[in-house]
Amino acid sequence: MLGIGGFTPLEGFMTHADWQGVCDGMRMASGLFWPIPITVSTDGATAAAFHTGNDIALADPDDGTILATMKVTEKYRINKAHECATVFRTADLEHPGVKMVMEQGEVNLAGPVKVLSQGGFPERYGPLFMTPAQTRTAFEANGWSTVAAFQTRNPMHRSHEYLAKVAIEVCDGVLVHSLLGNLKPGDIPAEVRTRAIALLIDQYFGKNTVVQAGYPLDMRYAGPREALLHALFRQNYGCSHLIVGRDHAGVGNYYGPFDAHHIFDEIPRDALQTRPLKIDWTFWCYRCGGMASARTCPHGEKDRLLVSGTKLRKWLSEGDAVPAEFSRPEVLDILREYYAGLDARDKVEVKLSGHSAR
């Protein structure tokens, strides 16, 4: 994100003063609005091996590829619990973002970064991996001046299609922006997800109303603070709006369903140019005879089609019919194929490990 201009105007990883200001008041030492610390850490022994002023290399933890060089301007320790309390509003280790912070190295390193590699994303995702300069160029080529970003880490069912289409009714276009970074275990991988989304756009969206792209960032599940980060970097991608649904970037029950809506009213008006398109929970309502949100449908839960992720996976794995009011058949076909592959692998693994009774 630093290398492709997603985090402009950051030039590298944050200093202790930046970290403190961002945790406490969402401001860097320079006064720049920023909602979540962008830091890099290492263990104490590694940090002790070099001095501030040194240039160091940052490598991919998986394959050792050198991704960037960094001039270390500061080494500092943080109060991790303080970061968790301010950013995640909890110190519970069950929270995946808290776990990530608590498990990171003991020493943070600050300094400007020179990015050398895009970390395999362009090779892996091809034209789906677009830099902010590329999305801005695409919007300009389409003649769009208002563009809403639809942030997704899941395949798009009809509730997500409805969110995107409300945005298309009131903006020039939508950027369906898939997270290509790390997710929680059990989430649908980006390759499957983006293929299902591409088919949905092709079959159910108007020509030249959608750009699909992906961005290289992990989820933090920081709820309201992450909604602000999602809006902030969409500004760099050229988006005028960010669709913010119910419990945006949340996990479990750590955040109120509308905390990520309210926080946009709690920051100074000039902190962000990208504005939220706040939309409530969306679903098919049988009495409305259409898609709706909890704002536009006056009926009760019994009239609404509600499908949990667990129920959907069960339906798909067991070959049961999924209501067309919940998801498009073309999307369901891709997910069925994915789950069938998973189940086959599960069975193979089960056999190899000898648990044939399962």
Add this chain to the structure above:
Amino acid sequence: MLGIGGFTPLEGFMTHADWQGVCDGMRMASGLFWPIPITVSTDGATAAAFHTGNDIALADPDDGTILATMKVTEKYRINKAHECATVFRTADLEHPGVKMVMEQGEVNLAGPVKVLSQGGFPERYGPLFMTPAQTRTAFEANGWSTVAAFQTRNPMHRSHEYLAKVAIEVCDGVLVHSLLGNLKPGDIPAEVRTRAIALLIDQYFGKNTVVQAGYPLDMRYAGPREALLHALFRQNYGCSHLIVGRDHAGVGNYYGPFDAHHIFDEIPRDALQTRPLKIDWTFWCYRCGGMASARTCPHGEKDRLLVSGTKLRKWLSEGDAVPAEFSRPEVLDILREYYAGLDARDKVEVKLSGHSAR
């Protein structure tokens, strides 16, 4: 509209200089943005009977009630064809707005107006007749800061419900604002229309998302220029947005379907505070399985449910079923009752006039 603050900051009927500036460049002599002349006229003999500086009474043409007094500051003749060419973009007498201008008196009177009566609207429409101060108070009581006006002179079918609901998804609320002035012959009267709309709101809209009200103004069918007037007076009613659909305030084929969208981009950015919510033609699409607009649905006309006014009236008069995807059954019941009454009256009139063979 002058008396209730709908046309604030106008203090009365326009002078010749105002009229000229509004026709030619949508600016009054003071520089104030205004898209359509607001003038009063009389015949030459009546005008000759008094002098500028006189106070005159303005009376209801139907029952003679004194509605206002006016200090006449100027008497002037206009080039009616010029008003028609600039405001209506046509001089065709088939155009109802052109006809109205061409048939008005030969002399226009300018001057400040003191309004004495609301012309029977409060008595006739009760709480539905709301002044701009009243709608602003209602919005404030609801805690709304963004409100979209939905301009209507027709009952609301699902395509209109969809427009209003898109606005509710992105604004705090919607003002369903019915014209209570004069319409074309054959249009549904305001009493029937507003009753059908009230039932629709009650059964199909979320609580506290809609205010229904009416305003006392005749249609001019001036298409794009009238869309600007509709936005301008909604500013006085406290609306941040005006929903502008396809061929807004148009009639026949005098205007391109999106002329009323484009004109908002052709005026200076600071001319109007109330912004357009531009939405394309809306309908039920069988392949989408939902309401959509020509922007959000990629399918063809054969997949869309299109019902002309003539076809609907035929269905309703003859007791045929109307698809639930076109209109809500509760709305259709009210319209069926209205058309049944009309047909009964038609039959009585036919019998009285002796054309029993018809």
